[in-house]
Amino acid sequence: MANPIERKTIEDMTVDELDTAIAQRRARRLIAFEVYKEAVESKKRATDERLRAQLEKHLDMITKEFARADKVLDQVDARLTKIAGIRVELEDYV
Numbered sequence: 001m002a003n004p005i006e007r008k009t010i011e012d013m014t015v016d017e018l019d020t021a022i023a024q025r026r027a028r029r030l031i032a033f034e035v036y037k038e039a040v041e042s043k044k045r046a047t048d049e050r051l052r053a054q055l056e057k058h059l060d061m062i063t064k065e066f067a068r069a070d071k072v073l074d075q076v077d078a079r080l081t082k083i084a085g086i087r088v089e090l091e092d093y094v
């Protein structure tokens with residue numbers, strides 16, 4: 001895969017490259033969620049009320065951000081899947 005500066009466009013990607021891009025994006029999302037879960041556990045163990053409140057505030061914000069991001073990423077996944085399907089059909093006609 002090309003470096004970030006020379007990244008391929010969706011139009012230039014093969015179906016396999018699109019599948020790989022989707023899988024990589026999902027893996028990054030999973031890593032972010034693991035960090036979130038660790039922060040939730042830290043909040044449960046926090047004894048300093050001020051720090052606990054700060055952590056809770058940020059956890060609330062990230063929960064909302066995850067919801068917005070998931071909605072957009074689901075739309076992106078659906079579109080990429082549709083693009084991959086159309087491209088497979090186009091290859092059948094060639």
